Amino acid sequence: MWSLEHVQWACIRAVANTSLYVRHSPWLSPTTQPDSVKTYQCRPNLYPCRVFTPRGHNGQDALPLVIRAHGGGFIVNNPTVDDPIARHLADNARCIVVSIDYGKAPQNKFPAAYEDVIAQSLAVIDDPDLPLDRSKVVLCGSSAGGNLLLAAAQDPRLLSKVVGVAAIYPVVDLTTDGDAKMATRPDASVPDFIGNSYSSITRLLFDAAQKPSSTDTRISPTYFATRDSLPPNVLLIGCEHDMFCHEDEAMANKLAALSTEAKVNTEAGWRAPGVQWHKVLGQPHAFEAFPAKTPEKEKARTDALDAMYSVISKWLIDVFSNSGGK
Incomplete structure (x- = not known):
């Protein structure tokens, strides 16, 4: 039986999906359109996948693949929200980008979304109609999508097929509550819209009677068993004023600590063998989706x-150039 909370989120999702289709329609966003859309029969009840190929590609040469999963707190949004980043990565990293969907809570409790991203990722990788270099497959997700792909990348069904995973401001550790996460932010005066919704999201995502351990890597990917539990290349991106930034950097440091080589500083982060950390300074969670209120901001x-x-594109190019024959 649905509660008022269920109804509220269902209404929010309906409004969000309608808004996305309007804002990312060919009429309002002609430069970021996919080249095609496709529904894979492994998950026929989800929004169609959106397929982006680099401008000028001849349609014959095999290209690397990026599988993209959108954010939305496991509850809202659909693949159209990722059209701008998918188009950018396809054109600038010269790869095929396929934006996938997954079932949303509360109708689809854990592990439905997790299984959806694995099933669709495998279907995309095996798609004979896509001109793919299957030795160069990377997963890339934001927020909830980043969580799902960091988790899915550790699944034996997918791990051997993937050379990298990039996660943008994902939640990676569900062992701490929302208040503890909010307390890690450097400036409490900066609004964080996720903070007020975090407990509601976790209630709607899990069946109380069957909730897994909070250290289960399917929901808290930072608890990976060994370095080989993840693909050889990992990019983690956090936002300075995001409640998840601290745990994202902690996961990056955990990966770096498994190497004997020292970190090399970058303009806004660092890299070490197999892992790169980038912090977006001065911005909150999902900053790309919400225009600021003043011209300066x-x-x-x-x-x-x-x-x-640019960081993601350069990282992808480097991963693709150093991968092959996996």
Whole structure:
């Protein structure tokens, strides 16, 4: 039986999905459109996958693959929300990007979304109609999508097929509550819209009678068993004013500590063998989706977004150039 909370989130999801289809329609966003859409029969009841190929590709040469999973707190959004980043990565990293969907809570309790991303990822990788270099497959997700793909990347069904995973401001540790996460932020005066919703989201995501351990890697991917539990290349991105930034950096440090080589500093983070950390300074969770209220802050936001896209593209190019024959 649905509670008022269930109804409220269902209404929010309906409004969000309608808004996304309008804002990312060919009429309002002609430059970020996918080249095709496709429904895989392994999950026919989800929103169609959106397929992006690099501009100018001849359709014949095999290309690397990026499988993209959107954010939305496990409850809202659909693959259209990722059209801008998918188009950017396809064109700038010269790869095929396929944005996938997954079942949303509360109708679809854990582990439905987890199983959805694995099933669709495998279907995309095995798709004979896509000109893919299957030795160069990377997963890339934001927020809830980042959580799902960091978790799915550790699943034996997918791990051997993937050379990298990039996660943008994902939740990676469900052992701490929302208040504890909010307390890790450097400036409590900066709003964080996830903070007020975090406990509601976790209630709707899990069946109380069957909730797994909070250290289960399917929900808390930072508790990976060994370095080989994850693909050889990991990019973690956090936002300075995001309640998940602290745990994201902690996961990156955990991966770096498994190497005998020292970190090398970058402009806004560092890299070590097999892992790169990038912190988006001055921005909150999901900053790319919400324009700032003043021209100065909006310029800072768009500059940060451009820089983040550039970091991801350069990381992908490096991963693709050093992978092959997996």
